[in-house]
Amino acid sequence: MRTLALTGRALFWPPADELVEAAERIRVRLGEWPRAQTDWRICLAAPDAAGAADLIVLIGGQADPNAAQAWRTAGANLVEASAAGVTLTTPGGARHTLTGELAEDWLAALAAFLDCGFEPLDALVLALAWRDGAETHGADAWPVDLSLFPRISGLPPVPAPSFPACPPRLGLYPVVPSAQWVERVLALGVGTVQLRVKEMPPERLRIEIEQAVAAGRRYGARVFINDYWREAAAAGAYGVHLGQEDLDTADLTAIASSGMRLGLSTHGYYEMLRALRLRPSYLAFGAVFPTGTKTLATAPQGLARLERYVRLLGAQVPLVAIGGIDLARLPAVLATGVGSAAVVSAVTAASDPEQAVAALQRAFAS
Numbered sequence: 001m002r003t004l005a006l007t008g009r010a011l012f013w014p015p016a017d018e019l020v021e022a023a024e025r026i027r028v029r030l031g032e033w034p035r036a037q038t039d040w041r042i043c044l045a046a047p048d049a050a051g052a053a054d055l056i057v058l059i060g061g062q063a064d065p066n067a068a069q070a071w072r073t074a075g076a077n078l079v080e081a082s083a084a085g086v087t088l089t090t091p092g093g094a095r096h097t098l099t100g101e102l103a104e105d106w107l108a109a110l111a112a113f114l115d116c117g118f119e120p121l122d123a124l125v126l127a128l129a130w131r132d133g134a135e136t137h138g139a140d141a142w143p144v145d146l147s148l149f150p151r152i153s154g155l156p157p158v159p160a161p162s163f164p165a166c167p168p169r170l171g172l173y174p175v176v177p178s179a180q181w182v183e184r185v186l187a188l189g190v191g192t193v194q195l196r197v198k199e200m201p202p203e204r205l206r207i208e209i210e211q212a213v214a215a216g217r218r219y220g221a222r223v224f225i226n227d228y229w230r231e232a233a234a235a236g237a238y239g240v241h242l243g244q245e246d247l248d249t250a251d252l253t254a255i256a257s258s259g260m261r262l263g264l265s266t267h268g269y270y271e272m273l274r275a276l277r278l279r280p281s282y283l284a285f286g287a288v289f290p291t292g293t294k295t296l297a298t299a300p301q302g303l304a305r306l307e308r309y310v311r312l313l314g315a316q317v318p319l320v321a322i323g324g325i326d327l328a329r330l331p332a333v334l335a336t337g338v339g340s341a342a343v344v345s346a347v348t349a350a351s352d353p354e355q356a357v358a359a360l361q362r363a364f365a366s
Contacts (some may be wrong), residue, residue, distance in 0.1 A: 011111055012056075022108035023115075028056060028131070031302065033116040040114040043076075050076040050334070052091070055120055057081060057107065085150060088124055096121055096270065100150030103132045118268070119298075125150060125269040137189050144311040152273055159253040163262040166239070166281040166318050169259045169339030170222070172360050173320055174347045179211035181348065186219040194241055196226035198312060199358040210235045213347065224263055233258040244271050252278065261309040263320070267298045272309065276317065284307050284342065287323025288333065292345070300324065307336040314338075329354070330363045 042123040052075030070342035078089040085099035109130035113123035128150040129143035175194045195212040213235040216223030225232035238262030261281035350356035
């Protein structure tokens, strides 16, 4: 069986041939992925000099606080594993605890997923979803059974009541900068739209949101408001779209009680698990491709990741792909099975927005 060239790298410290061989067996069954930008090293003992490419793993015990602080200062991630699960502490001190079953090969799986280009937290989620021997079953051993994925500990209670449901496939989903644009795309037959406004005086913001919501009612369409959930609730909006950072500040119970749908942005497996626990009305995944409409905190995700997210969550919650999607890229996006694609510049920067919307709608219909 073909294996990947992991043996020429300092994959583990101390060197561990059996773990490297197991990582190679797993990696070859995970498919083709762009080369990881970082040569991560999994340290099973404290290295003489820790660095930003190190994950220092402690099994069954806790790190000496002074040593842990020194490792984080050097940029290393700290992984503490026990029978109950794993806690990853970032160099900045953020702690993420995952509970679930640890396979015997979980460290080898962690190395393989890191090699696929995933950042440590997402690679750790996938490693906990891994099961021994999965690489022997079929050509693609990627974890897509949600019941095997870990749970995130320490999260706040899930709001009640539940958020209302959306249609399973939201279709073309323009993200536009004004109520005038909302009206414009709804008049062209679009059924789902998001109003995303930049900084604006409060009174003007209230008017924009009210006008967008009113347009949605006239056309019988689904109008989501980005970020401004209080103003959206006051206007009786169909839904609100929030980013991951908003989950720490927004009153999710108030949003659910208002009857609005909730859409959440996600950028990887950890954020998807965190968001899915809230039972949102849809999950948005991105950025799929490079985009110039906003500064990205994470690298573009690509179609291979999108396809695997659809396989994992497509039966659980409506999914929306977003980021750099235009007419040329849309057929490949839809081929992953995702039920909606959010577009920005493909409509608002088009020389003829009416023709652009028509062409995008035809791609959904084909």
